Amino acid sequence: MTAAWFDVRVVSRALAARDILSLVLEAADGGTLPPFDAGAHVDLQLPNGLVRQYSLCNAPAQPERYQLGILLEPNGRGGSLSAHQDIREGDTVRISSPRNLFPLVPAPHALLLAGGIGITPILSMAEDLNARGAPFELHYCVRSPDRAAFRERLQEAPFAPAVNMHFDDLPETMLLLPEVLAAQPVGTHLYVCGPGGFIDFVTSTACAAGWPGSRIHLERFASEVPAGDRRPFEIEIAGTGQVIAVKADQSAATALAAAGVFIPLSCEQGICGTCAMEVLSGIPDHRDMYLSQDERAANDCFTPCCSRAHTPRLVVRL
Numbered sequence: 339m340t341a342a343w344f345d346v347r348v349v350s351r352a353l354a355a356r357d358i359l360s361l362v363l364e365a366a367d368g369g370t371l372p373p374f375d376a377g378a379h380v381d382l383q384l385p386n387g388l389v390r391q392y393s394l395c396n397a398p399a400q401p402e403r404y405q406l407g408i409l410l411e412p413n414g415r416g417g418s419l420s421a422h423q424d425i426r427e428g429d430t431v432r433i434s435s436p437r438n439l440f441p442l443v444p445a446p447h448a449l450l451l452a453g454g455i456g457i458t459p460i461l462s463m464a465e466d467l468n469a470r471g472a473p474f475e476l477h478y479c480v481r482s483p484d485r486a487a488f489r490e491r492l493q494e495a496p497f498a499p500a501v502n503m504h505f506d507d508l509p510e511t512m513l514l515l516p517e518v519l520a521a522q523p524v525g526t527h528l529y530v531c532g533p534g535g536f537i538d539f540v541t542s543t544a545c546a547a548g549w550p551g552s553r554i555h556l557e558r559f560a561s562e563v564p565a566g567d568r569r570p571f572e573i574e575i576a577g578t579g580q581v582i583a584v585k586a587d588q589s590a591a592t593a594l595a596a597a598g599v600f601i602p603l604s605c606e607q608g609i610c611g612t613c614a615m616e617v618l619s620g621i622p623d624h625r626d627m628y629l630s631q632d633e634r635a636a637n638d639c640f641t642p643c644c645s646r647a648h649t650p651r652l653v654v655r656l
């Protein structure tokens with residue numbers, strides 16, 4: 339489903355930590371904002387024309403405003419730089435309606451793990467769980483205290499006793515993940531967001547400790563979806579038998595469109611799931627952030643905007 343766009347006004351702009359900008363947004367027309375669930379993000383149209391996804395980090399119970407945390411990425415493609423340099427208090431900016439690819443699921447306990455700017459969806463989850471009286475434990479790993487976004491908010495929150503801070507430059511605060519995992523109550527679901535290396539560390543440690551994929555939930559940053567190699571492959575449309583060649587330098591979605599097969603697209607970065615197609619045979623090379631680990635393992639669905647194929651041909655159903 340394609341997201342709706344609407345205007346919001348920047349009612350607060352402040353540094354939440356070193357290189358992290360906090361923006362608080364309200365509806366430009368003074369009305370209400372669409373409700374959202376913890377873990378949701380919005381697309382933000384930046385003044386330089388780029389569109390980037392940012393998680394909502396306020397409590398879902400505060401639908402009258404949205405809060406974003408935006409990390410300045412000096413080696414990025416200019417999205418965060420435009421946000422930091424060009425957006426001022428009082429400005430009107432355009433955002434999409436919230437979408438949630440990282441929702442909380444009912445569980446007896448939640449283990450929330452954030453690395454760096456990955457704290458943004460985790461913070462909203464903590465607010466939501468606390469408001470519902472649901473038990474959880476939060477671990478926030480960051481290079482140094484000055485880079486810990488929303489640190490005061492975490493320290494002053496009613497759920498502060500559930501928050502554990504870990505700083506790279508303070509070895510005594512190091513996250514002892516195997517011990518943390520082993521101490522979780524039966525049925526705990528794990529949620530992790532942060533840089534790719536952090537997510538890989540958490541998921542590999544959890545898998546090695548016997549956690550099933552169905553209880554591990556993660557959200558990667560769009561800029562960190564692995565590129566992998568780009569071998570050509572073919573897509574066969576089930577029913578018609580049409581075979582479409584996907585060249586090494588084009589996406590499957592582009593090849594399909596060039597062949598007259600139009601599929602709905604939105605983010606084109608493997609985030610939203612709008613383009614997801616059913617796969618009848620062949621093994622997709624999943625490069626999206628939309629499918630869960632179990633869905634990836636099933637290999638019966640793929641996102642042609644960014645994913646490719648491990649096998650020479652994928653047979654898909656439109």
Ligand code: FES
Pocket residue numbers: 602603604605606607608609610611612613614626628641642643644
């Ligand atoms: S268009 Fe968003 S995942 Fe493909």
